[in-house]
């Protein structure tokens with residue numbers, strides 16, 4: 387490359403959603419290729435409320451690969467980043483930017499370095515699948531930059547090498563990760579079951595539960611389960627295959643009672659596997675259990691499920707309401723049982739799609755304090771209130787898959803390739 391051409395920076399910015407599994411992935415049959423022991427199904431969450439934005443850039447003036455996450459430089463040397471990078475580089479094609487007069491040949495990609503900046507629009511520390519959105523965005527953006535020809539299904543197999551659950555973030559709506567049979571993992575990919583418009587009545591409320599201790603990572607947790615739990619084998623072989631068929635059917639028919647029963651049962655079985663692990667893993671805490679009881683009591687009193695709950699490898703509850711009216715009734719119950727500390731601003735206690743608060747009919751702390759107990763709570767059992775056990779709520783819905791964003795949204799300076 388000629389000296390005078392060394393100045394250019396080419397970049398791509400993308401946005402990728404996070405996802406919540408309603409039939410869980412737990413356990414690998416290959417640790418390096420990240421191949422699961424069962425299929426899983428997830429709902430993609432609206433990126434307006436939960437997403438990762440990533441800018442990837444390349445320039446002959448970059449001396450090494452560098453990455454910044456939420457403004458802080460992090461190492462790219464980890465095996466998982468490296469295997470994604472290797473997979474993408476091996477599929478890179480010629481790139482020509484006629485306007486800028488830049489031509490990058492297929493073989494040049496091996497010698498060029500990248501600068502990558504990534505930003506989550508939700509607190510990373512909240513324990514909400516940030517790695518899924520992050521790794522999916524990393525792969526999607528780099529694949530666009532290097533002009534790959536692969537479709538999102540093929541890209542999902544690369545994102546899988548970064549973090550298993552990341553492969554499901556390559557699509558919007560309802561997504562299945564097919565475990566595959568091949569030893570090389572080529573058929574372990576994500577497929578879209580239905581897009582986000584298919585079932586747009588659903589409303590999702592996430593209770594971000596204040597966690598005190600650091601939990602076991604999913605990666606080590608599932609390794610320990612595979613080594614020590616007998617239940618995990620039964621789950622993967624006997625239970626999940628049937629549930630996958632039933633869940634696909636429930637999604638196709640928008641059959642909420644079946645969807646909710648399956649999602650709750652699968653979350654509970656995943657946590658039962660964690661308890662069956664030696665030493666046992668406790669991802670849920672007292673607040674998580676209280677939320678389950680609240681939903682179960684309500685569902686039971688209505689005679690049919692109104693809300694589904696599911697918990698990943700942490701105490702946060704993801705609650706899926708059949709429609710907006712039910713979501714407002716759910717939030718009413720949640721605010722009754724889990725009011726914020728008295729000095730909290732309601733505007734920061736319920737975030738995301740705040741418009742649901744109007745349907746709930748609460749505007750300030752005084753309104754929350756005067757909420758009546760839900761009718762399913764019997765007079766002889768005093769209603770429990772747990773101030774401060776929930777950090778905040780996020781109201782959201784099923785959402786779209788990855789998109790490219792214009793350069794005006796880039797996180798890197800187009801001249802220097804450094805964070806803005």
Ligand code: DP6
Pocket residue numbers: 406407409410411412420426517548549550551552604605698699
């Ligand atoms: C409980 O995808 O984080 O969220 O593949 O080791 O990176 P690695 O694990 P990860 O595991 C997610 C587990 C889960 C269930 C799910 O998302 O299906």
